[in-house]
Structure formats: structure tokens, C-alpha cells
Amino acid sequence: MRIVLLGPPGAGKGTQAKDVSEKLSVPHISSGDIFRGEMNAGTELGKKLKEFVNAGQLVPDDLTTEIVVGRLSRDDCASGYLLDGFPRTLAQAESLDRELGAKGQKLRVALNLDIAAEKIADRMAGRRMCRQCGASYHLVTLRPKAEGVCDRCGGELYQRDDDKPETVKQRLDVYFRSTAPLVQYYQAKGILKQVNADGTPEEVRQRVFAALNV
Ligand code: ADP
Ligand code: ZN
Numbered sequence: 495m496r497i498v499l500l501g502p503p504g505a506g507k508g509t510q511a512k513d514v515s516e517k518l519s520v521p522h523i524s525s526g527d528i529f530r531g532e533m534n535a536g537t538e539l540g541k542k543l544k545e546f547v548n549a550g551q552l553v554p555d556d557l558t559t560e561i562v563v564g565r566l567s568r569d570d571c572a573s574g575y576l577l578d579g580f581p582r583t584l585a586q587a588e589s590l591d592r593e594l595g596a597k598g599q600k601l602r603v604a605l606n607l608d609i610a611a612e613k614i615a616d617r618m619a620g621r622r623m624c625r626q627c628g629a630s631y632h633l634v635t636l637r638p639k640a641e642g643v644c645d646r647c648g649g650e651l652y653q654r655d656d657d658k659p660e661t662v663k664q665r666l667d668v669y670f671r672s673t674a675p676l677v678q679y680y681q682a683k684g685i686l687k688q689v690n691a692d693g694t695p696e697e698v699r700q701r702v703f704a705a706l707n708v
Contacts, residue, residue: 495520495574496599497706498581500676501607502669503662504617505691508630510607510702511578517708521570525562525579527628529553530654534625548655550664552672555585563593574602582673587680604680605705607691607698611666618662622651636695 495518499507508524515522529547532540546553562580565571581587594600620633622642626649631638638644642651656665680686687705691698 496594496601497574497576498601498604498680499576499578499607500604500673500680501691502609502611502614502673503665504614504621505607505609506617506630506695506698507578507607508628509636509695510699511576512629513699514702514706514708515576517703518574518576518706520574520576523562523565523571523575523577523580524628525558525577525582527578528561528565530628548661550656550661550668552582552668555583555589558582559586559589563589566593581676584675584679587676601680601685603685603687603706604676604683605687605689605702606677606680607702608688609691611670613692614666615659615662618657619659621653621657623654624649625652626650 497514497518497520499511499514501507508526511522511524529540529543533544533547534540542557543553552558558580562577566575581590590601617632617635620635622631622633622638623629624631624644624647627644627647629644629646630636631644631651638651643649644651655661677686689698689701689705693701
């Protein structure tokens, strides 16, 4: 079961991905989480990534593909995975297809979390994330049980630098220019499923599970 999750920043990909990966017992591979792991660890790679991420820019395709596709060749991905945040450009999608083709593998479905652009800014302004496990929360729509503390692991919640309003606008521009075309790309391949992402996390989760028949 190899799944790609698409949708603009703030559509709820990370939130839904955690639930789907638990339900299907496949690893949740998030390019953003991988990059934040490097950034928080302060590695040389992390410093380089930070320049792009905190400016709301995409990390260059060759670097991104090397890191994420490398991750997919580990043992835990052998029987499937849920990709979140990758591919984000046509070049990345083509690289992924080449890699899969070389292994005789295919994507089962590309699920697009569909949400109007006007709703996104509020979602991102209220978003808080766990430093330890990467789980997402929202100050209004998905509150943690205890303020500032992750329900899943007890980690500290923080606001990502790139969720600040100045950077959000830039990320949306990048999304519409570079990532939105992937919806047509996967539609043409006949594996696209659309899910209305305007709703509570629980409502959207039910739509996602229904679309995946799980
Ligand atoms: P969101 O889905 O909320 O936009 P992510 O956590 O997926 O956030 O990504 C955060 C940032 O990491 C992006 O804005 C971008 O700078 C970088 N990034 C993540 N995935 C990719 C990718 N596939 N290609 C290029 N840059 C990426
Ligand atoms: Zn956590």
C-alpha cells in the first residue's frame, strides 16, 4: 500500500497522515518532519535546509529527492508507506515514478486534501506542533488535553517559524505554482482521490478512511 497525500500547507496532511499510517500500519514519511529533524539537530544539512524552509521556499529538488527517496529504501518501507509533503513538484513526482518503476512498484492512490485558499491562513496561524514527535495541534480546532503539551508523547508544543504570517503567504504562492499541478498529474494516471478537507479533523478523517476503503 503506497499512498501519496497531497494538499496545500495547512490542509491537515500531517494530522490525517498520523491516523492513516496507524490504521494501515505503514510508516508515515513526512519530508517536512525529516527536514525539521535535521534542523532541530543543528546538523550541517539542517543549517542548509533552514535557509529554504524558513523563507517559505522549496528545498531544491535534487537534495529533497535524495533525502526522501533514500528514506523509502529502508526496511520499514518494504510493504508500503504514506508519503506526506513529497512529491511537491513535477520533477519530484517523475523521480519518484522512476524509482518505483525500477523496483517494479506502483503507487496505489494519491489523495488530495482539498480546501479553499481563504481557509488556510487561519489554520496555519493557530497551528502548534510537538517538538518531539511532530504531531500537529490547533489552538481552536484541535486542542491538546493539557495546554502546550503533546497528547501522544508529552513533548513541548511550539509554533513553527514558517507558520508565521509573513512566510505563510510565500508558502501558499509556492504551493499554487509548483505543487497544485500534481493534482492533474495523478488524475491523468487514474489514481487521484479527492477529499473535502473543510471540516473538523474527525470529519475529514472519516472521509479519508472512506476514500481509502479502510
Ligand atoms: P506544510 O505541509 O505544512 O507546508 P511541511 O512540513 O510539509 O509543511 O514542509 C515544510 C517545509 O519544508 C516546506 O515549506 C519546504 O520548505 C520544505 N519541504 C518539505 N517537503 C518538501 C519537498 N518535497 N520539496 C521541497 N521542499 C520541501
Ligand atoms: Zn508528541
